[in-house]
Amino acid sequence: MTLDKFDLAILAALQKDGRASLADIGAAVGLSSTPCWNRIKRMEAAGVIRGYTIDVDPEALGYQDTVIVHVTLESHSEETLYEFGRALAEIPEVLEALLVSGDYDYYIRIAVRDTRDYERLLREKLYRIPGIRHSKSSFVLRRLKQARLPLA
């Protein structure tokens, strides 16, 4: 699917306010509401727009810290690699699990309430998954940037 500048402008408008009305969007992109509606429906159908959501403040939910865990596995068979990913997927605090190239196999991002919670999570959940050869944790001290995809 090809996206023109109007489509990109519509995506930008919806990224900024996912509840914007067609009139708002039309005004923002310089089109009337009808073509905006058509374009949005097309992008939804094509999967360009994957969904509408809210951005929730993690701290308001008590998650004060983010930890990045790097993991190497004992075996690198496809089976082991994906099985580990499946096990991670069942841990709610694991927000993201990336299979990566380089020194480590996985980068994992976890949300924790505090250092105690982190210790508990590691001991009770992460280290219970078999097959970990080595792991290394880094606490996120500060998030200097958090952006959305550039729509240019």
Place this chain on the structure above:
Amino acid sequence: MTLDKFDLAILAALQKDGRASLADIGAAVGLSSTPCWNRIKRMEAAGVIRGYTIDVDPEALGYQDTVIVHVTLESHSEETLYEFGRALAEIPEVLEALLVSGDYDYYIRIAVRDTRDYERLLREKLYRIPGIRHSKSSFVLRRLKQARLPLA
């Protein structure tokens, strides 16, 4: 601000569909629309709900790859550390910049169109920022999990 189970249920409903109507939300959480409305306004005002957005498919925009770059800086003065973050913030392809504890100073996530684009970005943008002592890149091979904050 304290959140009860209804607030959490409302957040869950809005995470799933950020454009859900009050009637939908009420039905989902077992409340009429009025208290849902009050609670949402309260959570918006308190910053629990930071905003409404859409989830856009990166591949639809031509971003086929994600790269995680680990960086150590030459100086660890507060000034240098934050200045580097500010420079990163100006690069649109840098989606996330985390100041972290451990062997490296920064973990950076960048969206690239392909390996060529990655090389260009590194050369023209990232390596032009002064103060980098060492860096290491990992390509994301597969995203095994991508979740939202647990609302329990």
Place this chain on the structure above:
DNA sequence: AGTGAAAAGGCTTTAAC
């Protein structure tokens, strides 16, 4: 493909309980 208007309906918001 975009405009503008019109219809229908649902939505938010207020008020009473």
Place this chain on the structure above:
DNA sequence: GTTAAAGCCTTTTCACT
């Protein structure tokens, strides 16, 4: 917190450019 009611605004369609 519930229910009900008012009215606005929204989406959606259609005729036309």
